[in-house]
Amino acid sequence: MLKVPWSRVHAEADQIEHTISGEIEAQMRTNLDDPQCCPHGNPLPGYEQVAADWLPLTSIILEKKVIIRRFHETAEENYDLLQYLETNGIVPGANVEVIEILSFNQTISLEIAKKKSNIGFSSAKYIYVEKAVHSSNKRGQK
16 A cells, blocks of 8 residues: 555554554554554454464475465564565465475475575574465455
């Protein structure tokens, strides 16, 4: 709606959060169809249950199809990481296949829309996914 790059949304929202009135916040939620999660997939207050079944990417086994759901708040603080994820299509709602896990160098290879991307365990632990068998149930996505 505001055409702010996904990788910059958190920084902008953090600034707004400290200045917005309750009335304007309520109106924004109404205008945005009362979202359950922020653009990075973190549940908004009162909707924590939507993320109950989401798992860190580091806990997924090889050749599993998953749906990216959330980037932990710690990852939201890392603009370079968010920019990499956005550029490579690793965003909430993306269907992903784990195609390689290399424990010796702590990387996970993913395939998203026929494109291969790599991510280190140190970043992957902040990416939460849902097993694709639930793909028709888009919890947290409004």
